Amino acid sequence: MERKKIKALALFSGGLDSVLAIKLMEKQGIEVIALNFVSYFFGGKNEKAEKMANQLGVQLEYIDFKTRHLEVVKEPVYGRGKNMNPCIDCHSLMFKVAGELLEKYEADFIISGEVLGQRPMSQNSQALERVKELSGMGDYLVRPLSAKLLPISKPEELGWINRELLLDIEGRSRKYQMELTEEYGIVDYPSPGGGCLLTDIDYSKKLSVFEEDEMLENEFNYLFNLTKIARMFRFGEKKYVFVGRDNEGNHKVMEYQEKADHIIRAFDTPGPVIGLFGDFQEEEIELACKFFSRYSKVKGKEVVSLLLDNQKKTISTIDVEEIEGLMREYQKIDKKRRNLIFNKR
Numbered sequence: 001m002e003r004k005k006i007k008a009l010a011l012f013s014g015g016l017d018s019v020l021a022i023k024l025m026e027k028q029g030i031e032v033i034a035l036n037f038v039s040y041f042f043g044g045k046n047e048k049a050e051k052m053a054n055q056l057g058v059q060l061e062y063i064d065f066k067t068r069h070l071e072v073v074k075e076p077v078y079g080r081g082k083n084m085n086p087c088i089d090c091h092s093l094m095f096k097v098a099g100e101l102l103e104k105y106e107a108d109f110i111i112s113g114e115v116l117g118q119r120p121m122s123q124n125s126q127a128l129e130r131v132k133e134l135s136g137m138g139d140y141l142v143r144p145l146s147a148k149l150l151p152i153s154k155p156e157e158l159g160w161i162n163r164e165l166l167l168d169i170e171g172r173s174r175k176y177q178m179e180l181t182e183e184y185g186i187v188d189y190p191s192p193g194g195g196c197l198l199t200d201i202d203y204s205k206k207l208s209v210f211e212e213d214e215m216l217e218n219e220f221n222y223l224f225n226l227t228k229i230a231r232m233f234r235f236g237e238k239k240y241v242f243v244g245r246d247n248e249g250n251h252k253v254m255e256y257q258e259k260a261d262h263i264i265r266a267f268d269t270p271g272p273v274i275g276l277f278g279d280f281q282e283e284e285i286e287l288a289c290k291f292f293s294r295y296s297k298v299k300g301k302e303v304v305s306l307l308l309d310n311q312k313k314t315i316s317t318i319d320v321e322e323i324e325g326l327m328r329e330y331q332k333i334d335k336k337r338r339n340l341i342f343n344k345r
């Protein structure tokens with residue numbers, strides 16, 4: 001009887017290392033399906049990953065694991081990196097979910113583009129072992145780029161893949177990977193890094209505000225999305241104002257109007273869409289209207305008419321300096337300042 005073709009599922013960001021890991025498998029005649037994980041903070045339909053998958057000739061599947069991923073962001077077993085990134089738990093979860101999909105895709109094992117020592121905290125040998133354990137995927141997890149430096153995996157032991165044809169890359173330099181792209185004729189690969197908002201310092205600070213306010217929950221995911229695209233002001237505990245920066249931002253705020261407690265938008269003077277989320281006092285709503293005036297075409301220097309919850313409202317000229325000062329205060333997100341502002345209210 002002809003032996004079934006061995007198949008692997010690959011964690012696939014579209015980045016160089018995940019591309020090379022797939023290439024190494026293909027060279028051994030292993031069929032690969034690329035899984036691109038989608039969370040609130042990374043992944044999702046993207047042209048680059050699709051182009052790379054096309055170039056490699058592999059099937060690309062988007063795997064939405066937002067809810068489960070948010071749980072590990074909130075309570076990671078192995079803690080977070082420099083920012084809100086729970087890399088060990090995040091990788092483990094990807095492997096775990098991929099493991100649950102093996103049957104669906106009739107695949108035999110899982111690969112990733114992890115490189116030993118590439119990230120000092122999350123890709124040292126101890127971290128890689130932790131990922132293996134926490135994911136529950138044990139020996140069915142292969143890191144082709146560093147495999148020769150790691151304990152032998154089941155697919156190698158069973159002869160599904162030849163360990164000798166795997167690599168022994170270690171460390172942060174990508175020189176060898178670059179050489180391999182030439183050898184394999186891979187072109188237009190995306191530059192390394194980027195893509196995960198949890199490693200972004202400013203975004204992480206804002207998320208930590210939601211965490212402190214106990215809003216880092218699935219039901220409030222619109223806040224995480226607005227934070228990506230609109231200016232954020234925190235007026236107090238669980239009180240956020242999002243101001244669209246451009247058309248895209250304005251549309252996003254409007255998209256969440258059902259979730260908002262108040263919406264401010266232009267009437268006759270062009271200006272941003274502003275969403276107020278939380279239990280606001282009259283004077284705070286008034287202040288948000290002044291924010292509109294400041295960000296409008298007349299920059300607070302003329303009387304403006306706007307729509308507050310669809311009712312026309314007129315705002316006189318504002319003291320621009322004072323309003324800008326308040327904006328800076330409400331935008332400050334470091335803990336000490338935040339508490340100061342909050343205690344004032």
Ligand code: SF4
Nearest residue numbers: 085086087090091196
């Ligand atoms: S950088 Fe982001 S996507 Fe990558 S493992 Fe860390 S948390 Fe997950």
